Amino acid sequence: MTVATKPSIQLVESATHELLAWAHAVDHSSLTIFEKGLKLATRLGAHYREDGLVEIGFWTPQLMAQVMRKLEIYFEVLTPISPIDVSVPEQVVQFRRDRLNLMQQGEFHWGVIEGMTPGNQDQIGSFYWLRYIDQNEQLQAIRDPLAHSLPYGIFAPAELYDVNALQRDRTDLDYIRRTSASALPESEGIHLSAGTNRIPRVRAPRNILQLHIGTASKEGTFAGLTRIYQTISDKLAQGETLSPVEEAYVGYDAVQFLPTEPTIEYRDEYSPESEFFSFIGEDDGIIDIELTKPNTQDWGYDVPILGSSTTNAALLSSLRPNEVIDLISTLHNFSTGPIQVIYDLVYGHADNQSELLLPHQFLKGPNMYGQDLNHQLPMVRAIFLEMQRRKINTGADGIRVDGGQDFRFFNPLSGRVEYDDAYLLAMSDLVQEIEGCQRLLFTIYEDGRPWPQEGWEEISTYRELVELKPEAYQWGPLIFAHNTPTLNDVWEKKWRRVCEVMYEGDRWITGCANHDTVRRGNQVDTNADINWHLGKTLPEVLRKAYDNPAVTLWVYGFSPGLPMDFINATLHAPWMFFRNTDERYGVKVVSEEAGFLDWQVTPDLFKRKHAFRRLKSLGFKHIEELREFSQALNTVMEEKDYNISEVVEAIRLCVEGRGDSCEMPKIRGLRRPGMLRFLSKMDLDRLKQFARWFMEDCYEVCNVSHYPRMVNAAQTSHNLSLRQFRHRYPWLRHNLSGTDRFNKMSSEKTTVFYGVRSNPERPDEQIAMVAHMGGSPTQIKLGDLLQLEGKDWEMAIASPGLEIKNLDAFELQDTQGVLLTQKEIT
Structure with missing residues (x-):
């Protein structure tokens, strides 16, 4: 990394007074308290302007009592004056320290600064935070919760970053412009949302691949995943054959990242000192700081909330936000057509470390995860939405809202604990803005309310939010956390939920493998009633359960809704809940x-x-x-x-x-x-x-790169053919209707799903499916099950290794299935 130094840093008073005047006008406007907060939040944090000045804003409710000690509240800037090598694990770097006083206005501190160095792809910029001496004469730090870059973690100061230049230089602007043009029809990638001034909403994809950045490539970084997708894109453009591993990454028109926000960090003691940005000496304003490349390892859901607008530095080999844009642009410019990007957002809870990083106003108190968030306080609510806005402005096409059932509050007017549906809907209606282009994002809610209430699994409907917002999707009951397909009779026992999926699941995410279900698979008692038809050992059973050819055939070739796969399941790589960030628990x-x-x-x-x-x-x-x-x-x-x-x-x-x-x-x-x-x-x-x-x-x-030998070429080819089938028959996403049929054949030892569906717009286009979902081998007779004659149908897709000579009568074993299409009448 190069080093760019500037003259001493100072406050520009005239520009600062203009900023204060704007904030004063907002505060004294006729807007509601929440609307004022939304406006003020857009100017919080650090913004590098085109004229080279930097706007600074901090919400500082904890400093209201410091009014008599204003000189002991100062803005501290740390600018590197020796080169930084972002590739090395540890290094000592010299920084110049500058301190100055911002201007306080009520609960805010504002300033316009001259002389700060902006970060970009080639250089690390100035670091900053607000410092003050507390009542106990201790030096404290107020960090920027809305930072654009945190290269050395959540306990270090934030980095000033030139976000405008980052957006101007992105290589997918044509795609962004194309999908934000309100004149385009839905088939071109958007549909228009009512009541939003004709701002287009990104269309729903037809299938999704869920990825964990830290384990989805050998490098475990955004850059590593960019390399994989760029290689695949080039091979497809040149007509080259993909390897079985590469096949597992394609055939999807969307990828969903597990949360990429900064996670909690390891604490030897419960203190706010950074383990990656350590002060080790000072001489005449020049400070030696030891920089350690962040090595946090987490599945993504243990968030402190601070910095949620940026990216976990441990997932960035370059420590540069550009790395995120590079992957998103690679996916948007994919040679066979754009692949959408979906962010998984965690705003329903925070880890206990948030108490060390955020003012207490952000938190309501402890819960089963750590801390409840105070969405009801207007300024906090506004800052959370601003965090999300900055996050999605990196170019995401959709969001998945984690744990919608966690957004609860006590309503003193009703005297009850209620769900904050207004906030959940606001998350979906947040407008993305990139280089003058505006879009609303495709939205998925995970919401199993009334979880964790006893008996929740039987009474939850998984429909509350899609009924409020029909263009959104929710995780359906078969992909929610507590699914155990390694056990016997699981699909028989889930039959009520299976029928719900078939007849009202068009707005549900479907499938059975994701980050949580596979993790829950590890918790099944090894002495339980395990389906040994799936394999001879527990690992074989688990792999086949979550990459089951019959289940995949049913989900992709017949079921309504939006199918999703998990890369660790389809590549037969291990998966669990992990974090090396926890000293206390x-x-x-x-x-x-x-x-x-x-x-x-x-x-x-x-x-x-x-x-x-x-x-x-x-x-x-x-x-x-x-x-x-x-x-x-x-x-x-x-x-x-x-x-x-x-x-x-x-x-x-x-x-x-x-x-x-x-x-x-x-x-x-x-x-x-x-x-x-x-x-x-x-x-x-x-x-x-x-x-x-x-x-x-x-x-x-758990890194998928270790298991190319585990990948079965026939299986990856089968899965890819089903994804392609889904794209050829988009009407499958709709609920069963009219003459469509779906049923099961079951006994004490066997469960078989079967059915026939017709294209609602072309009734002569029909698809038939038979899938063995568990148990002993069984004979299938199409005439008895579906009143069909084999001569009128042809094989579209059969599970790997299945050969059928006579469609009128054949045998299926556990995990085998067949998808049939009607022959054209000549």
Whole structure:
């Protein structure tokens, strides 16, 4: 990275007074309090202007009591004066420090600054935050919750970034302009939303691929995924054949990223000091700062909310926001047609670390995830929407709102806890603005209300939000968190929900594999009624359950709604809930994830050089050792109510064998040499180290790049053919109607789905489907099931390895299915 230095930084008073006058006019306008907040929020944070000046705005309700100590509130700018190499893990860099006073106006601090260095693709810019001396004479920092760049994490100061130049230089502007032109019909990629001044809404895709940036490429970064998609795009443009792995990435017209916002960071102590941006010395205003490239590993949902407008730096190999735009542009410019980008947004809850980073006004109090967010406070609500606006302005085409059931508040007028549907709908109606182009985004809601109320799964409708906003989609019941297709009779037991999908599921996301369902698969009791038709081992069963040819055929070739796949499932790569960012609850999280070792890790996988290197160094040389200790740890944690100090003491007593002091037979039974060496040195730090290394090893194991040999070419080809089929028959997304039929054939041992559908606009275009959803082999007779004659139909798609000579009568085994199309009448 180059270094660009400027003269000393100073406040431009005339421009600052203009900014203050604007803010004063907004505050004294006839707008509602919330509408005023929306306007003010657009100017918060740091904005690099075309004239080289920088507008600064902070909402500072916590400083209202500091009115008598204004000089002890200052804006601090740290500008690098020596080169920064973003590729190295650690380095010490010299920074120039400048301090100045902003102007306070009520709950806000404003200023227009001269001399700050903007960041861009080639250089890291000035870092900034607001500092003050608190009542206890301690130096505190107020960070920018609306930052455009946080290259060194959420506890470091934010970086000033030239966002306008970033937008001007993006290579997908033709696509953005084309899909924001209100004259275009829906077939060109948009449809017009009523009541929004004819601002077009991005059309719904026909299918979605869900990706976790950190594990979807070898590099685990946006740049790594850009390389994959650019290579595939070039090969398709040149007519080259794709590999089976590459086939798993295509055939979709949308990709949905698991949350890319900054996640929580590892805390040795519960303190606000940064582990990636550390002050180590100062000499006459020149500061030595140790920069550590962020290495947070998380599945994405553990967010502190601060910085949600930007991207987790651990997912950026260059630490530059340009890397995000490059991937989005590559997808929009894909050689066979644009691929939409969907962001997964987490605004229903925050991790407890948010207490260290945000004013208390943002939070309402603890919940099962960490903290409830205070959406009802007008300024907080406005800032959240502004965060989202800045996020989607990177070029996303859609959003998926995580945990809609979490947006609740106590309404004093009704005396009840109610859902904040108004805010959820506002998230969908937020206007994206890129280089003068405006779009409304395609929207998906995950909402299982009244979850987590007891019995929620039976009474939830998954329809509240699509009934309020018919152009939106919701996660349907079969793709929601608690699905267990590894068990026998699961589709028989889900029959009521299956029928709902078929007859009212046109606005549901369908399928059964996603980040949460596969993770839940690890929690199934290994002694449960497992469907061994799917495989001979637990990992084989799980892989086939979530990449089931019969299920995929039913979902893509027959079911209404919008199908979604998960790349880890289709590439047969392991997956779990992981985070190396947790000092306080890390051991608890790991103990609860012990099932991952049974369901997803084979002895052969454990033996690979890349797998579990850290845990092997602790003494766990065999998968059996790790399984036994993890299961024992889970038992001890439950017995000790997750008090890890008591857990350590219980383990020590059992290992040392002090008389009858061992309360945990499972610990006493651990006698393998590797475990004994590990247990003999057990203390609190060692147990925490085990938990962190477990998570980091599992994160690496979940990277899809390790498993090309696991990919079955026939299976990826089958899946791709079904995605292409879905695109050829777009009317399949609609609910069954008219003469359409769908039913099941079931017995104590077998469940088979079958049906016939017709194109509503061309009744002579028909599709028939038979799919074996579980159990013993069974004979299929089309005449008996569907009153069809085989001579009138032809095979469109059959599951891998299935050969049928006579369509009138054939046998299907578990996971096999066939899709038929009607022959043209000559």
